[in-house]
Amino acid sequence: YRFILAAQLAEPSKQVRKIPRSIHDISNGDHILGFGAELAEDHPGYHDEEYKKRRSYIGDLAKLHKIGEPIPCLEYTDEEIKIWGDILEKLTQLYPTHACKRYLDTFQLFNFVPDRLPQLQELSEVLMMRTGWQIRPVAGLLHPTDFLNALAFRTFHSTQYIRHGSNPMYTPEPDVCHEILGHIPLLADPEFANVAQVIGMASLGASKEEIWHLTKLYWYTVEFGTVKERDGVKAFGAGLLSSFGELEHMLSGEDGYMPIFEDLDPFKKLPKMNYKDGFQKKYFLCESFSDVASKLTAYARSLQRF
Ligand code: NLE
Numbered sequence: 325y326r327f328i329l330a331a332q333l334a335e336p337s338k339q340v341r342k343i344p345r346s347i348h349d350i351s352n353g354d355h356i357l358g359f360g361a362e363l364a365e366d367h368p369g370y371h372d373e374e375y376k377k378r379r380s381y382i383g384d385l386a387k388l389h390k391i392g393e394p395i396p397c398l399e400y401t402d403e404e405i406k407i408w409g410d411i412l413e414k415l416t417q418l419y420p421t422h423a424c425k426r427y428l429d430t431f432q433l434f435n436f437v438p439d440r441l442p443q444l445q446e447l448s449e450v451l452m453m454r455t456g457w458q459i460r461p462v463a464g465l466l467h468p469t470d471f472l473n474a475l476a477f478r479t480f481h482s483t484q485y486i487r488h489g490s491n492p493m494y495t496p497e498p499d500v501c502h503e504i505l506g507h508i509p510l511l512a513d514p515e516f517a518n519v520a521q522v523i524g525m526a527s528l529g530a531s532k533e534e535i536w537h538l539t540k541l542y543w544y545t546v547e548f549g550t551v552k553e554r555d556g557v558k559a560f561g562a563g564l565l566s567s568f569g570e571l572e573h574m575l576s577g578e579d580g581y582m583p584i585f586e587d588l589d590p591f592k593k594l595p596k597m598n599y600k601d602g603f604q605k606k607y608f609l610c611e612s613f614s615d616v617a618s619k620l621t622a623y624a625r626s627l628q629r630f
């Protein structure tokens with residue numbers, strides 16, 4: 325996957341992108357990276373024609389979606405609901421000991437149950453009421469510029485297909501379980517929701533280098549961030565909170581090596597992101613939730629866009 329991403333991130337031409345003035349100026353279909361229609365050979369769903377068909381169908385629906393219209397309801401199959409239910413059950417066993425307090429608080433707002441895979445539309449309505457955020461469906465991993473820019477308009481791009489059933493404990497790419505269990509709860513937290521918007525605002529009109537740095541900051545916090553709490557290290561990153569394999573690994577080093585924890589300095593050069601090689605080897609650790617918020621805000625403000 326990493327190869328595909330690297331190739332696609334090397335911008336095809338030096339075209340200058342217009343700075344979006346509203347969410348309507350951002351396309352959810354023009355710049356989909358990797359994972360999209362074509363699955364790489366090492367993807368668990370590569371040999372599964374049914375799976376590929378289902379994903380394209382769901383992805384095509386996302387491309388047709390217009391801002392302001394309700395997100396289409398998907399009728400999930402029993403197989404898909406079972407994957408969701410298994411993941412939810414495993415994760416809810418780990419959350420009390422592995423998830424940060426803020427997440428535990430917002431998670432319970434949603435009353436997720438194993439036998440029903442929630443619809444993005446109803447989750448978007450909850451977010452709209454609580455923090456003014458909306459969800460927009462997307463076919464796959466969006467180019468970082470579009471993805472980050474949309475955060476400025478309190479819009480979160482979310483996939484709607486589910487991961488392949490052969491490896492429910494971990495997937496390298498976003499899927500609907502990652503979005504719903506990883507991202508949506510914390511977007512209902514007013515402080516977190518504001519910080520996410522601030523990252524987005526900093527990305528409007530940002531140079532390629534600035535976008536890269538913001539993407540890494542996003543990656544090491546919103547996706548894989550950890551925070552100190554009285555009884556130990558807890559996860560607030562969505563990539564951890566949606567993967568019971570990685571969530572366990574974060575604390576136990578299950579698969580043979582203990583991860584390293586490092587303090588986050590948003591002004592320092594951050595390590596290369598690891599999309600492909602499984603669990604992260606290093607996590608960035610923050611003192612508290614408000615420490616994360618003030619660090620990200622300080623960096624975003626330093627770009628002087630707002
Ligand atoms: N590894 C995560 C999971 O299995 O849910 C997804 C990460 C997406 C960046």
Ligand code: FE2
Nearest residue numbers: 498547562563
């Ligand atoms: Fe994510």
